[in-house]
Amino acid sequence: MRRGLTTFNIVSLVIGFGFLYLPIILLVIYSFNASRLVTVWGGFSTKWYASLLRNEQLLDAIWVTFRVGLISATIATVLGTFAAVALVRAGRFKGRTLFSGMIFAPLVMPEVILGLSLLLLFVSLGMPRGFWTVTVSHATVTMCYAAVVIQARLAAFDRQLEEAAQDLGCPPIKAFFAVTLPNIAPAVAAAWMLAFTLSLDDLVIASFTSGPGATTLPMRIYSQVRLGVSPEINAVSTLLIGLVATGVIAAYLLQMRRRSEA
């Protein structure tokens, strides 16, 4: 049997990866451009990174985004865990299908509609839009993703472990924390990472639910780009890519180590 890559494979890989990564590579390269003009290469420079550090507006947006991400991902993970436990453990309770449908519906719902409905809710509640409305909105939407990830792991978890813990004198809720949680921890961590990432790069929902003083990074980038692409945006995007890539690689290595232990 022939092994290795055929010409067809190579061509499809080049085209596929080209579409995916060429724009990103360009962006990274131009973040080191000495020229202010985005399309003209004016020599290597890191001055945009330096000027980024002096751009209060961008730094503020980064700080807001991280706070929103951390808090909303944590809320989403906790709620998602509860939802997953209810779905996997409660068996066939009345309205289970409706419940699971309602949990998973936001996965396929257009973000614009989610954002709009959340905005309407906050308006009718008379809540001033700002940091907390974005955070709550992100938690609401990413909770569904967290629930899906955790549910998959929980379904494969041997229920008898919890029974064994109870049998040895551990009350049910304590048994969940002492036995179930440590065993589904990788999925919980993965769910948190997913929720954090989703929050990090959300533009649509944040645009609807944010208010003055709570501009997230994607919102800031988007509004600046409308006025023309600045090399500072390239620099902040490069940093963001670096951060996400580091996170993904770290998670992968962690998982590999866990697997080789197991």
Added chain:
Amino acid sequence: MTERSRPRLNIGAVRSTFAPWADPAAKPLVRFENVVKRFDGDTAVGGVSLDIYPGEFFALLGPSGCGKTTLMRLLAGFETPDSGRVTLAGEDLAGKRPHERPVNMMFQSYALFPHLSVERNIAFGLKQQGMPKDQIADRVTEMLALVRLEGLARRKPHQLSGGQRQRVALARAIAPRPMMLLLDEPLAALDKKLREETQFELMALQQQLGMTFLIVTHDQEEAMVTADRIAVMRSGKIVQIGRPADVYEAPNSRYVADFIGDVNIFEGKTEFADGTTVRMASGEAPGGFDIIEDDLLEVGSTAWLAVRPEKIEVHLDEPPAGPNRMAGKIADIGYLGDWTTYLVELDSGRTIRAARANATRFVDRPVDWDDQVWLTFARDAGVVLTQ
């Protein structure tokens, strides 16, 4: 469930003086009172009453789906009875949740906590009791020695062999010194040799700890070897309770006779019964059957005679005519080393199973396929069953 009284005959090859169930003053540790449990309309346990005494090694034996595991889970608290009562040391267990019951269970899958080391698995129950740290350490060391796992304290469950995991599960369940240990098919995952060894280890351990053990198994050999008494279950009901020898030698029904060990069952009509002997007419044996049996059976009724293969003798020379004698032809031979099983096709067309211990290395005349043989058995070899 009444046990048959046989005042003149000693049943079985084992003599045991431990028999609290025969003592009217003895108080049971566990009492099931007419317990019923249904799942979605299917009756898993259909009215079971059962007493288990302190220090007893009790076995629930039956095919899968007979309700034996449900009965155990009712005791552990993972199921609640639809009606009836379960008491432990005189105390009603209703409303007590699993973690409040002083019984521990060893799960069929062992259910070891994968994220904890062997020693922390064993310490888990002790921690829940709030035992001080140094005492926990002592108890864990003691338990590891008891199940011979001294060097493996820091291993994780996935680094252990099946037999070692089984011993960790056992140590974890007995470490908190429960009033009673429940074992759900504890040896099912082990290979045959290890299973046999472990059966004897379990018995020794139970004696050493003086703990009451309840074992659930579908393996009759496991139940026979380990238990003081066996309850044979069928479709959610107990059909017979007795010592292993009672259940084997004096089954009360064709179901029990057939479930425990091999058995040949002959149908016949009782011709004579006087409380010491029963005579039966049967198409299988021209001379009829003549059995020592102290039950007074109604003459002329249909009855079944159950005879174990090892109690049937195979003759190559024709024995004198008389009762308990059948003629046939060797249809098949199964040589097991210690035993040889003969399948004998009778003149009536039925196939009978006879077994012989291979007590010597040499025989004068080996038995061959298609040999004409005669089968006989002693008057005390069979048991007459009416249901």
